[in-house]
Amino acid sequence: MEALPLRIRPTADQAIVWANDRLYLLDQRILPNETVYIELQSATDTARAIRDMVVRGAPAIGITAAFGVVLAARASYRAAPDNWRDRMTEELQRLADSRPTAVNLFWALERMQRVMGGIGDGNPEPRLLQEAQLIHREDVAANRAMGEHGASLIGSKTSVITHCNAGALATGGYGTALGVIRSAHAAGRIEMVYADETRPWLQGSRLTAWELAQDRIPVTLLTDGAAASRMAQGGIDWIIVGSDRIAANGDVANKIGTYNLALAARYHGVKVMVAAPTSTIDMTLKSGTAIPIESRDPHEVLHCGGQRVGAPGVAAWNPVFDVTPAALVDAIVTEKGIVLSPDRQKMAELMAL
Ligand SMILES: CSC[C@@H](O)[C@@H](O)C(=O)COP(=O)(O)O
Numbered sequence: 001m002e003a004l005p006l007r008i009r010p011t012a013d014q015a016i017v018w019a020n021d022r023l024y025l026l027d028q029r030i031l032p033n034e035t036v037y038i039e040l041q042s043a044t045d046t047a048r049a050i051r052d053m054v055v056r057g058a059p060a061i062g063i064t065a066a067f068g069v070v071l072a073a074r075a076s077y078r079a080a081p082d083n084w085r086d087r088m089t090e091e092l093q094r095l096a097d098s099r100p101t102a103v104n105l106f107w108a109l110e111r112m113q114r115v116m117g118g119i120g121d122g123n124p125e126p127r128l129l130q131e132a133q134l135i136h137r138e139d140v141a142a143n144r145a146m147g148e149h150g151a152s153l154i155g156s157k158t159s160v161i162t163h164c165n166a167g168a169l170a171t172g173g174y175g176t177a178l179g180v181i182r183s184a185h186a187a188g189r190i191e192m193v194y195a196d197e198t199r200p201w202l203q204g205s206r207l208t209a210w211e212l213a214q215d216r217i218p219v220t221l222l223t224d225g226a227a228a229s230r231m232a233q234g235g236i237d238w239i240i241v242g243s244d245r246i247a248a249n250g251d252v253a254n255k256i257g258t259y260n261l262a263l264a265a266r267y268h269g270v271k272v273m274v275a276a277p278t279s280t281i282d283m284t285l286k287s288g289t290a291i292p293i294e295s296r297d298p299h300e301v302l303h304c305g306g307q308r309v310g311a312p313g314v315a316a317w318n319p320v321f322d323v324t325p326a327a328l329v330d331a332i333v334t335e336k337g338i339v340l341s342p343d344r345q346k347m348a349e350l351m352a353l
Contacts, residue, residue, distance in 0.1 A: 010035035012168035012175075012211040016055065016063055018133065023067045025055045028169060032210035043072035043091035050098035050105070053201065057170020058244045058280055059139045062104030065095045066132035069112040073124045084124060085116060100292040101253055101321045102244040103282045108135055139172035142277040142335035143179040150180030150240070150275050150333040151187055158237035159192040160184075161227055164255035165207035166242025166275065176242040176275040178211060180333065185217045191235070193219045196227055198255060200300040200318070224257050228264035239265045243276040250326030250342025251288025252276075256319055262328040271330040278334050283351055288323035295319050 008014055010026055017024040017037065023046065024037040038054055040046045046068030049055055055064045072091040076084035096109055115131045116124065154160075160181060164170075167178035174182065184190050193212055198204035205221050212219040222230060230236065239261050245253045252258070252274050262272050285291060301318045302310035310316060332339040336353045339346045 010037070012207075012214065013173040015169045016060060016067070016136065016172065018067060018129070018136075023064075023071060025049055025064065026169070027054050028056055028207060029053055031169075031206055040068070040071065042075060043068040043088075044094055046071060047091075047094040047098040050095070056201075056203070057165060057167075058102035058104040058242065059143075059171040059176070059277060060169065061099060061102050062108035062279065063132070063136045063139060063172050065098070065105050066108045066112050066135045068095050069109065069116075070125060070128045070132050073116070073128050077123055077125065081123075088116075099294055101294045102280075104244075104277075104279050107279045111135065136172045139277060139279075140174055142279075143171055143174040143176060145335040146176060146275050146277070146333050147174065147179035147183030149335075149338050150273060150331075151183035151189065153273060153331055153333070153338065154180075154184045154189045154238060156237075157189050157191050159194065159235050160190065160238045160240050161194040161196065161222070161230065161236055161261065161270075162208060162239070163196045163204065163224075163227075163241050163258050163261055164198045165203035165211070167208055167211040169207050169211060170242065175211070176277070177240045177273075178208065180240050180273065180275045181212075181217065182215065185215075190217065193217060194222050194227070194230055194236070195219055196222050196224050196257065196261070198257065199224055200304065203255070224260075227261055228268070231264055231268040231270050236268075236270050238271050238273050240273045240275065243274050243280050244321055245285070245291050246274070246276060246281045246332065246347075247285040247288045247291060248281075248283045248347055249287045249344045250329060250332060250339070250347050251291070252324045252326070252329055252332070253288060253291045253293065253321045254324065256322050259322040259324045259328075262324045266328055272324070272328060273331045273333060274324075274329055275333040278336055278351065281334070281347065281351060283347070288325065291321075291323055293319050293321050293323070
């Protein structure tokens with residue numbers, strides 16, 4: 001992976017850039033202090049960038065992996081024009097192994113592999129690039145649609161709490177949860193967005209706050225532990241979050257701490273909205289207990305800002321997602337429409353549309 005100057009203005013909507021036949025990612029590990037693009041030269045680089053959190057957020061991981069397939073096809077075709085498909089197997093596996101929870105990764109890889117299956121003789125790159133760019137564009141369109149659907153649920157002007165970063169940075173652009181917030185803000189229905197800081201990677205304080213501040217949407221940071229107290233004070237009508245995988249019964253996997261928020265929200269009469277494209281819904285899993293939850297290095301919890309914060313010798317448990325049962329979710333908002341009080345039947349009806 002190489003850090004390269006790219007002559008575009010770095011914005012949250014330009015986190016994944018395909019330009020001059022190259023793939024660039026805005027390095028989300030060092031935002032908001034530095035805005036640096038990294039050029040990825042291979043699918044192996046791409047898999048590493050996903051694993052190491054250069055790019056993160058379920059839809060963004062899927063889009064990036066799709067471009068990774070293009071890079072894999074380029075290298076394979078150059079090395080073995082008659083046998084490019086077989087030579088890609090290892091790189092495809094590396095992409096699939098990069099992170100386990102966001103189903104968008106596997107959804108995008110399967111879609112690219114379907115396209116690979118239909119390619120005849122000649123260079124596969126143009127057709128695969130076309131598909132990756134379509135996946136990217138479709139995601140932005142889905143976010144715009146979700147924004148409108150989700151905003152329609154927000155009645156009078158209110159404050160909301162969001163968790164992690166489900167914004168333009170986490171998607172192809174505009175965002176899922178932040179897409180709803182952007183649309184609701186444009187309609188004059190957002191008083192204040194409270195962004196949980198989201199330990200240990202601080203996606204809330206580093207990324208969500210950066211995105212919202214750039215768009216001049218009022219934002220206030222909360223430590224993760226302060227959210228319930230803020231709800232208790234009143235004036236919060238909705239928790240709005242994204243998701244990495246939604247099971248067939250409407251159980252929702254999202255950033256660790258989402259479950260805590262949903263429990264506190266129910267106690268305080270605050271409603272919970274999950275905004276996610278249908279590419280995040282995994283109808284093969286009956287319930288949230290089957291969702292693979294990524295565990296990351298305890299080092300991430302034991303350190304903060306480059307300093308050790310855990311007492312010497314202490315261990316840390318670091319699951320990076322949790323599952324919120326469907327019973328605690330008031331609305332799942334997708335590009336196809338809204339599911340209120342989700343259950344198995346309503347999810348199946350949505351997916352049949
Ligand atoms: C639109 S993104 C939805 C989720 O992917 C997001 O809320 C989240 O949990 C991201 O986790 P991350 O570990 O930063 O990839």
